[in-house]
Amino acid sequence: MADKTIRTPKGFLFSTAEAAIKKPGRKDMALIFSTAEAAMAGVFTLNAVKAAPVKLDMRRIRSGRGRAIVANSGNANACTGRQGDADASEMTKTVAGALKTKPAGVYGCSTGVIGHALPMTRIRPALRTLCENLGKASAVDAAHAIMTTDLIPKAVSAGIRIENKTGTILGIAKGAGMICPRMATMLCFILTDIAIAPRTLDRCLRASAAKSFNRLTVDGDMSTNDTVLMMANGLLGNKPLTEKSEFLMPFQKKLDEVAYELARLVALDGEGASRLVEIAVSGARNGQDAEKAAFAVANSNLVKTAVYGNDANWGRIMAALGYSGAFMREEKTDIYIGRVRVASGGLNTSKDREASRELKSKHVKIRVNLNVGKASANVLTCDLTEEYIKINASYRS
């Protein structure tokens, strides 16, 4: 399981700075630096509209190597054309110059409002501050600096024994709206001191993302900026993990845990959310059907508002399953809210009151058994509240 207190892997330094990108009064830039060159892997948004830093990182990640990540909140640097490309490039070049490393090893990430040029006049001095102050901030401070509408900073760490030494995996992430599946749904940086071959790292990160960030939805809106970057600097001194290492399985398992826990924290802190909702579909004809069914339920505004209202209105779940495109038969479908079976073979079990009590839990689990096959899929989401509307009606003001 994940640590109770956040541990930092060897050789990673952090700093934060205030560039007053959206408004003054908080640190809105972060820098992560590895004292040794790291193997790197990344997962990026599948949106056809990609932010300038995403396009830059997608080119650089091909090397499988890197030293630093510079990130800002408050402005996504998306839909900003050539100026946006130039700004993203300048950010990473400035950092590379100050840290005496190659620009190709510096990755940039932005999150915030779309369609406005970065305020480079305020960002330039902040970049200098970031480089000068390296090591003066913690991972949690960095998690704070990349927040937008998030209410809590998200950081998770876990230890793992390799060759009688303890390696560390640390992840930080931001949510909290425009969160939808089929990509890495947010900004997330995962750092480890464990040595691992770049190709193996890439495979491990993709496997973890498929079961965590890509099984997450807050509002069904896929962002232009979603990025998960992972750095492995090898300072633990272990023999680099490859596909054949005996330690690869335990490493993958820990990475899965860290990624899933971060995804859980993002769902829990979804814009306006009052509950974390886990949709678990089983008995589907195949994996694709299970995923379709789980996402249809997770993205249904009607299901999400019913959870918010403590209303065990399973008819909305059935309707969502019905339009999901997954093969299903109404008369075979069982639905559970928490421990209570609310529909059995497609019919009401008249357990509304008991189920309504289950909905009052901070973590709600909705289980569906389609009973037409053996495939299953889980999706994380949250409820839909008036607060989501308030946040997003006034996001830019």
Added chain:
Amino acid sequence: MADKTIRTPKGFLFSTAEAAIKKPGRKDMALIFSTAEAAMAGVFTLNAVKAAPVKLDMRRIRSGRGRAIVANSGNANACTGRQGDADASEMTKTVAGALKTKPAGVYGCSTGVIGHALPMTRIRPALRTLCENLGKASAVDAAHAIMTTDLIPKAVSAGIRIENKTGTILGIAKGAGMICPRMATMLCFILTDIAIAPRTLDRCLRASAAKSFNRLTVDGDMSTNDTVLMMANGLLGNKPLTEKSEFLMPFQKKLDEVAYELARLVALDGEGASRLVEIAVSGARNGQDAEKAAFAVANSNLVKTAVYGNDANWGRIMAALGYSGAFMREEKTDIYIGRVRVASGGLNTSKDREASRELKSKHVKIRVNLNVGKASANVLTCDLTEEYIKINASYRS
């Protein structure tokens, strides 16, 4: 254009009754009866989970003929198994017996909560009242009786000159949540005294629905009960319209107008809606792409909350276009809010203030030109407000 006051076509009688299905205090059942046998056509939900009356009507509509429609609000009679099938059948049989017509010519429609058996002990006496009181209610009274969370009854009529006589097309509909495309998205009954061959009627209705009810979304949730039924009793005395009639084109045009106006009324009265929002996508590579793009924007919670907040946050529109699956190039895309171009070739035009003013209109038009082809599609929707959450968090209480 549609009439200012609602006209009723010849030979159609209406009645309403109170069965206190969800709660007492309002008429919640309606009966529509044609004094002459009518040609009938129907369009039904594509949801794999279909309500009992939908399954019944889908079988009966194959005859292309009918005399009556009996409808209730407050309970959808969906996910109710064999009991539901028996209840739907009994409703139509009871009406057929009292009106001395064949059960096969009586169509049933239900709307409301899913997963609960109809309260037949209260519905049976109401069915008798309906049959006894035929002719004592107006079409608007019937529109009232089928409302659920709708705030206004929806009725539209239009006249059309055929062979020197004036025929009438009348439509009534209910919305207002669980409204999403790819089927007839609600209960809607369209009545006319114009004579028309059943096959031609079916083709005309499908053509109208494709451009109206199937281009409509309130919340992206497809219902189990959506039904559009059309009756043409021929009492105008014209030579029945067929594919070759000179009057078919004007008839189709009027039917299109009535259907579109009803769809507009449903969007305008969408749950919690404060604005009607029309999304018009042009310049798409093909029709399917245009539809995908328009629906992605129309179903985006973030776009809908931005409209509610008068925030011309076109970045959210661009992000939705980007994940829609439609072929697009960010740098070719133009976006207009009302008359104001907010993005040109993918870039900000800095017209936020002017665009924000356009958003304050009761009818907001968002136009997108993808500039990669010649296809276009329009979709109707509404904004997303706190009121939607309130309505749906407490729908069953």
